[in-house]
Amino acid sequence: DAGVTQSPTHLIKTRGQHVTLRCSPISGHKSVSWYQQVLGQGPQFIFQYYEKEERGRGNFPDRFSARQFPNYSSELNVNALLLGDSALYLCASSLVTGELFFGEGSRLTVL
Amino acid sequence: GESVGLHLPTLSVQEGDNSIINCAYSNSASDYFIWYKQESGKGPQFIIDIRSNMDKRQGQRVTVLLNKTVKHLSLQIAATQPGDSAVYFCAEPTQDNDMRFGAGTRLTVKP
Structure with missing residues (x-):
């Protein structure tokens, strides 16, 4: 079974641009969460969606904004990028609550 | 505010030795903790969890100890192997549907 998949794996943007990151949860998982992980720190919670609603x-x-689609996949959007937005963006899925299963992340570099 | 933190940012052990990674928390009402392992280039992976009605929980080569009196938990890895080299996070779920992570301890296993 496929785990949580994220795309793109790496991307480079310049300040002021917009970025969209995508996540497909594990099949059967209805909850998706997004985390930002700056180098040398633990993940920081951004959003959680369950059944297409922000929870x-x-x-x-x-x-920062996000949405969840009817197939439970999700997008994270970041507008007006700043240098400080450079980070690893992690998506995690779960059944409802409980154990989080993380993807390998999208590494964003803002120049 | 409430936090989950770690005592040491780095830990180096010899292959075959036991490793102990410590974590302190501040919220005395916290009742559930999780340890995650994050290897280079990957997302965090669940290792073991513990609820506050327990003092100790054992998995395969890993043991988590919880001391509610001093608000401290530890992760013990027996017979540490090179594959155990990673960053380890303690984390706790919050009422806001997120997972709060500590800063992490980087474990390096020397051959």
């Missing part, structure tokens, strides 16, 4: 939001500016 949790971390302390991130409105430049």
Whole structure:
């Protein structure tokens, strides 16, 4: 069975640009969460979606948005990129709550 | 605010020795903790969890100890192997549907 898949794996953007990251959860998982991991730190929670509704939001500016589709896949969008947005963006899926299964992440570099 | 943190950022052990990774938490109401392992270039992977009604839980070569009196938990890895080299995070789920991670301890296993 496929695990959580994320795309793209790596990308480079410049300040002010927009980025869309994609995530496909494990089959049967209805909850998707997004985390930002800056180098040398633990993951920081951005969003959680369950059944296409936002169920949790971390302390991130409105430049960050997400959505979940009917097939439970998800997108994370970041507008007006800043240098500080450079990080590994992790997607995790779970059945409802409980154990999180993480993808390998999308590494974003903002120049 | 409430936090989950780790005592040491790095730990180096000899192959075959036991490893102990420590974590402190601040919320006395916390009742569930998880240890994750993150290898280079990958997302965090669940290792073991423990609920507050337990003091100890054992898995394959890993043991988690919970001391609620001093709000401390530890992850013990027996007979550490090169494949155990990774960053280890303690984490706890919050009421806001997120997982709060500590900063991580990088374990290096010397051959």
